[in-house]
Amino acid sequence: MNVTPLVWTITIAVTIAFFVYEFFAHVRKPHEPTIGESARWSAFYIGLALLFGVGIGVVADWRYGGEYFAGYLTEKALSIDNLFVFLIVMAGFAVPKIYQQKVLMIGIVIALILRGGFIAVGAALIENFSWIFYIFGALLLFLAYRQAFSSHESDPSKGRFMTFVRRHLAVTDEYHEDKLTVRKNGKRFVTPMLLTIVAIGFVDLIFAVDSIPAIYGLTEEAYIVFTANAFALMGLRQLFFLIGGLLERLVYLAQGLAVILAFIGVKLVLHAMHVNELPFINGGEPMLWAPEIPIWFSLLFIAATIAVATVASLIKTRRDPGKADRDEVRGEQVTAAKDADTERSGESRR
Template sequence: MDVSLPVWILTGVVIVGLIFFDFFAHVRTPHEPTFRESAWWSAVYIALAVVFGIGVGIAAGWDLGTEYFAGYVTEKSLSVDNLFVFLIIMTRFAVPRAYQQKVLLVGVAIALVLRTVFILVGAAAIEQWSWVFYVFGAYLVYTGWSLAREHATEPDENAGNGLLVRWVRRALPTTDEYHGDRLSVRIDGRRVLTPMLLVMVAIGSTDILFALDSIPAIYGLTEEPYIVFTANAFALLGLRQLYFLIGGLLERLVYLSQGLAVILGFIGIKLVLHALHTNEVAFINGGEHVEWAPEIPIWLSLTVILGTLAVATVASLVKTRREDKTPVLTD
């Protein structure tokens, strides 16, 4: 896929423009969005992502279009898992609901910058060293195994209290009180940072860990940096609305971690098979390609991803509904 520099620039301008639109249209005036508002704008961003994917399919072929949709669905599902951590961080910092939109939007902006760096580094590494697919594949299989062993809704005691946040607290004067949505205030003649800035630092720094999973995962579905970038961007753009839309549903998705574990493990195996098929590592098969290693088609990848998410969601809702109906015995 040969994407010209003007197309890259135009895409970047559109993405940044959507973030600014989101800020001035919804976030600038602090308020807690209603369910209707969140549902409407979530649908708008999903529609934009779908229209863009159709455009990719028409302009560049449906092989690349399918790669985009597989990448978008994967990144969107991983972003839902990220919302658990965001919820914990918001709770830990006791962020008022009216100000949570601003925190999330800034977090999305930070995430886009960080992931763009990871995407460029990943593309350069893949171009230079084919063995990187072995590393990505092994890492995703390990991550999937680790994720399957934990429960998505179990709070992380360290969430919101990472190294960067602790360093900021020690190095700079801070206050524990919110002053509207301001990032800093002057108290007794001294400029101090508010918890609003600290929670933004916490969410932004946490996204570095999220990128370590999501970028290798989508490179397992496509090697086109443009598709990797746009799939990530569209998945993140609606994250703020999704947070408020499914906030009450998050605790019901009890099998989401297991579903994502299957997806990451599947993509990891796909990457290893691809690495074997294009092998150039000297101590594996004498540096020759392993001909028996199958290439998993993108349509099968998309089917597995959608099917796994559907099963995990339905199983989660069935389980929580049964638990709600189970009478509680008291002495």
């Protein structure tokens, strides 16, 4: 796939333009998005992503179109998994709902920048070291195991990283609208808003380690990797408000993602065997007998896994009233924390 510097420049410029528009049109003025607003913009960004994939298939080749769609599905599923942690972070810091858009927007931009850096590094490694596929494959198999047994109940706002940040920065106990820092009695303090953004940025860094090796297992084209990631992150803010209540019901999403990561890990190892150059493996000769998993099968497998995980989750939570009760209690606790924090913010402004 031959992508000229001009195409790269236009793509990056358009991506930046979308995020700038998002900020000035929706995020700059603090408000809680309605369901209708979130649904319309979510549909727009998903439709745009699908249309772009069709364009790649028509202009370049449907092989690349298939790689894009497989990568987009994988990155979208991983991005929704990000939302679980974002939800916990904002609950832990009791971020008022009208300011959550700004936190999400900044977090998504940080995620795109971090992933862009990982994409560039990954492309350079693949170009010069074919054995990196062994590393990526082993990493994804490990991450799949960790994902399968992970818990979203841990609160990053109380983790070691944030404890370190709090120890070295002067932090206010209350929000001051959406300001990141505030001056009190002649001294500069950071607000919980800044801590929330730092926590989400740290989470983004961890998730980028999962994301980039996974999509490089589906395509070696850096352009497809970047655009699939960009479109997966576009509309994520609206999706957060649209399916916020549904997130708690996707109890098998982590296991579904573990299956996808393990599948891509195996695919990477098989590809590494096919292009093997390591002298201590098969005498440095490629193992051409190793099967290559076609992209059409990868696309079907990923889509089917996401569908099964979603349907199974909804069936499970519908039949488990205890889970629903726990979710309701957790929701009430989060709401109470946010209301208390909002009251403190109002008192501080007065």
